[in-house]
Amino acid sequence: MGLIYLDSCLVIYLAEKHERWAGALRALMDPAKEDRYGISSLVKFECLVGPLKRADSVLHRAYIALFDDFVLLDMPESVFLQAAELRARQGLTTPDALHLACAHHHRCEELWTNDSRLTRGSRGLARNIFAAR
Secondary structure, three states: OOEEEEOHHHHHHHHOOOOOOHHHHHHHHHHHOOOEEEEEHHHHHHHHHHHHHOOOHHHHHHHHHHHOOOEEEOOOHHHHHHHHHHHHHHOOOHHHHHHHHHHHHOOOOEEEEOOHHHHHOOOOOEEEOOOOO
16 A cells, blocks of 8 residues: 555544544554655644634644654645646535645545545545544
8 A cells, every 4th residue: 555644633643642633543543554654834733723813832842753654645726726627526625625735736546534525525545544443
């Protein structure tokens, strides 16, 4: 399996050790140790808002450390232009359109999420990995 883009919600589950989802996500990631998991600067942005609002420096540092476990996928102008098309045609939110466009740009095999709205607008690229749980 190739590169897998992780949606922000999944990184939040890992960093904050979500009671229900963190272990389940780790279990899905562990069997595929050869896979590479990617995130964008948008994922970092979305993840850091909560700890910064709460002035939680411990959690902030945990996120910064966790980010190093993933491939950082850049977002050139072409990603934003494709995201505009996705937002206009699929009715996605701006962040969801950007995540999807970034995954397309980097030829990710899948975009893992826990957001069914994103999966509906992705034409098969995004997959709610917890939908059957």
